[in-house]
Amino acid sequence: MNEFENVNPGVIEKFLEELPEKAFHLGLRVVLAILVLIIGSQLIKLIRSILKKALRRSRIDESAVRFIDSFMKYGMYFLLIILIASWLGVDAASIIALLGSASVAIGLALQGSLSNFAGGVLLLILKPFTVGDYIKDGLGNEGTVSAIDVFYTQLTTPDNKIIVLPNGTLANGCITNYTKCEKRRIDVAVGIAYEEDIRHAKEILYKVLQEEEGILKEEDRRVFVDNLADSSVILNVRGWAENENYWETKWRLTENIKYALDEAKIRIPFPQMDVHVSGNEEEK
Numbered sequence: 001m002n003e004f005e006n007v008n009p010g011v012i013e014k015f016l017e018e019l020p021e022k023a024f025h026l027g028l029r030v031v032l033a034i035l036v037l038i039i040g041s042q043l044i045k046l047i048r049s050i051l052k053k054a055l056r057r058s059r060i061d062e063s064a065v066r067f068i069d070s071f072m073k074y075g076m077y078f079l080l081i082i083l084i085a086s087w088l089g090v091d092a093a094s095i096i097a098l099l100g101s102a103s104v105a106i107g108l109a110l111q112g113s114l115s116n117f118a119g120g121v122l123l124l125i126l127k128p129f130t131v132g133d134y135i136k137d138g139l140g141n142e143g144t145v146s147a148i149d150v151f152y153t154q155l156t157t158p159d160n161k162i163i164v165l166p167n168g169t170l171a172n173g174c175i176t177n178y179t180k181c182e183k184r185r186i187d188v189a190v191g192i193a194y195e196e197d198i199r200h201a202k203e204i205l206y207k208v209l210q211e212e213e214g215i216l217k218e219e220d221r222r223v224f225v226d227n228l229a230d231s232s233v234i235l236n237v238r239g240w241a242e243n244e245n246y247w248e249t250k251w252r253l254t255e256n257i258k259y260a261l262d263e264a265k266i267r268i269p270f271p272q273m274d275v276h277v278s279g280n281e282e283e284k
Contacts, residue, residue, distance in 0.1 A: 033084045040080040048073060062131070064124040067150055119171030120150040129177050138174035141165060183216065184246045186239050188254050191232030193267045198225065198233060201266050205237050208260045214249030215239040232269050 048069055055065045129135050129145055135155070136142035141163050143155030153170055155163040178184070192201050205223045209215060219240035226236035237257060241249040261268060 029088055033088055036084055036087070037080065040083075041077075044073065044076045044080070047076065064127075067120070067124050070150075115168035116151040116166045119167030119169070120148070120152075122171045123148060123153070123167055124150075128175050129180070133180060134178040136176040136178070137165060137170060139169075142176075179243050182243055183219065183240050184243050186215070186237075186241055186246065186250050186253065188237040188250065188257060189226065190235045190237060190257055190261070191229060191268055192235060192261070193269045194233060196233075196266050198235075200264070201235060201261070204260050204264050204266070205235060205257060208253070208256050209237055209239055212239070212249065212253050212256065214241050214245045214252065216241060231271055 051072060052065055052069055055068060056062075123129075131145050131148060133145050134143070135145060141155065143157040143161075143163055145153065146156045146162075147154040149167075151167060153165045153167055155165065157163060190205065192198070202223045206221070209221050209223065215221065216239070220238075221240075222236075222238045224236055224238075225233060227234040237253070239253075258268075
């Protein structure tokens with residue numbers, strides 16, 4: 001027997017009578033949902049624009065501004081979609097529960113990426129370095145910070161190579177920032193022969209230090225015996241320079257020290273080893 005023969009004709013007739021009204025109400029809700037989506041999108045853009053202007057006025061790093069803007073954008077769109085779905089009759093609690101379960105599964109699959117994400121958040125908030133700083137990590141990678149993204153930090157080496165470092169490693173490791181401070185100390189180690197006059201050598205080196213234009217005059221300047229090595233007396237020439245002039249000043253100072261010692265006939269010995277041979281050798 002055909003199943004449709006048991007269906008009450010009145011039910012079908014009632015359904016067909018109510019169909020236009022239900023379709024109208026459904027269509028109205030869809031149209032209103034689209035309008036809410038459009039208006040909500042414009043409000044989100046306005047809020048993001050106001051937030052970015054406020055953050056930039058407070059002189060927050062541009063990378064942090066981009067990160068906060070992206071976070072707010074996706075967060076507000078998520079709330080807007082949940083609101084529209086709930087208004088259309090979809091159970092919001094079910095959607096949130098489903099997303100929660102999916103996020104746990106995704107989190108287990110992307111543990112490394114989430115670690116990098118968390119590291120990026122910490123780096124952008126704590127700001128141990130910013131774009132333009134010269135840093136070195138615990139693994140020996142060093143260079144100028146050219147970009148700080150949510151997952152990775154990009155360094156440009158002095159010979160123009162690109163190093164991409166995961167933020168999770170940077171946030172949990174040791175970081176040396178060479179350009180965070182305005183001033184940086186210069187130390188140049190100079191070895192002279194044991195036969196040379198230490199006092200005379202110190203006078204010559206101190207004069208070179210005083211005449212170097214890149215050395216800050218208001219900061220401490222010293223020349224002292226740092227170590228008694230195997231084949232030489234190690235003198236340390238110490239001064240301070242502006243961070244942007246550090247390398248030029250150090251190179252120039254090192255070169256002028258060599259010239260001054262040569263002019264004063266003060267010998268810089270080569271590393272040497274004394275070998276003592278005991279016993280009688282047979283004549284051949």
